Amino acid sequence: MYKSILMPTDGSPCSFQALEHGLGLAKALGARVHFLYVLENPAQAIWIAPESVPYGLELLEDLRKAGEETIAKALALAQERGVEATGEVKEGVPIPTIVEAAKGFDLLVMGTHGRTGLDKLLLGSVTEGVLHRVGVPVLVVRCR
Numbered sequence: 001m002y003k004s005i006l007m008p009t010d011g012s013p014c015s016f017q018a019l020e021h022g023l024g025l026a027k028a029l030g031a032r033v034h035f036l037y038v039l040e041n042p043a044q045a046i047w048i049a050p051e052s053v054p055y056g057l058e059l060l061e062d063l064r065k066a067g068e069e070t071i072a073k074a075l076a077l078a079q080e081r082g083v084e085a086t087g088e089v090k091e092g093v094p095i096p097t098i099v100e101a102a103k104g105f106d107l108l109v110m111g112t113h114g115r116t117g118l119d120k121l122l123l124g125s126v127t128e129g130v131l132h133r134v135g136v137p138v139l140v141v142r143c144r
Contacts, residue, residue, distance in 0.1 A: 001029065001106075002025075002029055002031050002106040002107040002137075003029070003030075003031050003032065003106055004031060004032055004033075004034070004104070004105045004106050004107075005022055005025070005026050005031050005032070005033045005034070005105060005106065005107045005108070005109055006033075006034050006036060006098075006101055006102050006104075006105040006107070006108050006109070007019055007022045007033055007034070007035050007036070007074070007108075007109045007110070008035075008036045008037070008038065008094075008098045008101075008108075008110055008126075008130075009035055009036070009037055009070055009071075009074055010037065010038075010070070010126075011037070011066060011067070011069075011070035011073075012111075013143070014111040014112070014113055014143035015110075015111045016073075016074075016077075016111075017111055017141060017143045017144075018109055018110055018111030018141040018143070019035070019074055019077060019109075019111075020077070021109065021139075021141045022109035022139070022141075023077060023078055023081050023083050024081075025109070025139070026078075026083045027081055027082060027083050031083075031106075031107075032083070032084040032085065032086075033078060033083055033084070033085045033086075034085070034086050034087065034088075034101075034105065035071050035074040035075065035078075035085065035086070035087035035088070036087070036088060036090060036097075036098065036101055037067035037068075037070050037071050037087070037088070037089045037090070038090055038091075038092055038093075038094040038097045038098060039060075039063055039064055039067050039089050039090065039091045039092070040063075040091075040092070040093060040094060041060060041091060064089060067089035068089055071087035071088065071089060072087075074087055075087050094126045094129075095126055095129040095130055095133065096133075098126070098130050098134075099130055099133045099134050102130070102134045102135070102136050103135065103136070105136060106136065106137075107136060107137050107138075107139060108130070108134060108136055108137070108138045108139070109138075109139045109141065110126075110127045110130065110138065110139075110140055110141070111127065111140070111141045111142075111143045112125060112127040112128070112140050112141070112142055112143065113125075113142075113143055127140055
């Protein structure tokens with residue numbers, strides 16, 4: 001049924017709970033997985049004064065390193081469980097980047113905190129944004 005699974009991750013404990021769940025499913029189905037870490041460039045998300053550009057570049061490299069470490073950890077988990085996996089760090093805006101990437105997969109597995117009210121309004125939800133825009137089935141793992 002599902003032979004290729006996309007698992008976006010931000011490195012949070014919640015996203016790793018979803019990865020654990022997704023890897024169990026992939027193992028049972030004999031599916032391959034692809035981990036995706038979306039690196040949002042802080043210079044595009046917020047206004048940065050010209051004098052702070054060197055710090056912005058340093059921040060971007062730190063974020064890229066965190067993304068690469070997250071993908072490495074996810075790949076190690078997949079290997080431990082005997083699941084064929086690949087991974088990448090891709091620069092972009094999370095929701096549209098994940099939606100575009102999902103087009104090449106049979107299933108998307110993501111975690112959510114299940115926030116409500118003001119928390120949801122202020123923090124937003126990448127998972128919810130993806131869920132309303134993606135054309136493939138989505139397995140949402142509620143994190144505790």
